[in-house]
Amino acid sequence: MGLMINAERTSFWGKNYALTRDDGTTVTTWDVSTWTSGGGFKLDGREYKVRSNAWGTKFTMLDDGGAVAAEAEQAGRKQWKVRAGRREYEFRRQSFWNWDQNLVEGDRVVGTVKRSSSWSGSLSADLPGLPTAVQVFVIGILISQWNQAMAAAAS
Template sequence: MSRLPLGSYRGVMINAERTGFWGRHYVLTREGGAVVTTWDIGKWASGGGFALDGREYKVRPNAWGTRYTMLDDGGAVVAEAERAGRKQWTVRAGGREYAFRRASLLSLDQQLVDGERVIGSVKRTSAWTGALAADLPGLPTAVQVFVIGIVITQWNAAAAASA
């Protein structure tokens, strides 16, 4: 697998906001408000799906919620995440591997890293609404949505477990 190229490139931030307090959908928008897609939470709050550029994607977790697979509308694997929910986890897509880690022991925020260098992040912007902002430079848009969906799923699971 090739690694994320180094550089000072910063991607366009994607914001995600739940459509209602009890909503099962998150609207993902770029800075400026342009809608990217809607993340639909799965029936049992694990996995989900979205449509992007005329294609449908489904995200399926394993039974423990530590491995996620993104399938396109033809059933082909587009991306896979390993060890999601752990301190360090990875996503493989398009022949590349992207490394993530939890920002701190007490935080659920995630960092996109290259070695020890932080190059991107997914951060909660509102604990009350569950809104988040993702800056994931170098990742294709569908893979960014995949990562955002996994983080939303993990955060919702953590909130349910603490309730």
């Protein structure tokens, strides 16, 4: 597979995540949104905002000009899709008992997003073929959903 992106909290109590590649290069920082489900990031001199609907199942990524750069529907369900430009990417949750995701083409697994640590909230993504901004979008969606699930379990 490709060069993985790892996401780790910027501090123990922090909500933001530093995204780095396996070779140590920084990709970006995922800034968690305070009042809504979503967040944002800067990449290659462009700024992206990610917002979701009230149920956290539909996410939209807007570029700094306000144009839709990517959309995800049914996020977090057993099967869900991301549309970016003319491409569509399909994800499947590995099992009912965990949140790890597979990027699939037909019946073939071509990439993964896995929780590296439940304690720290870190994760690793290997999503070959997806543009970097779309990879960050997928990672951000999963960070948002996993954080919401952890908060719900704690209450």
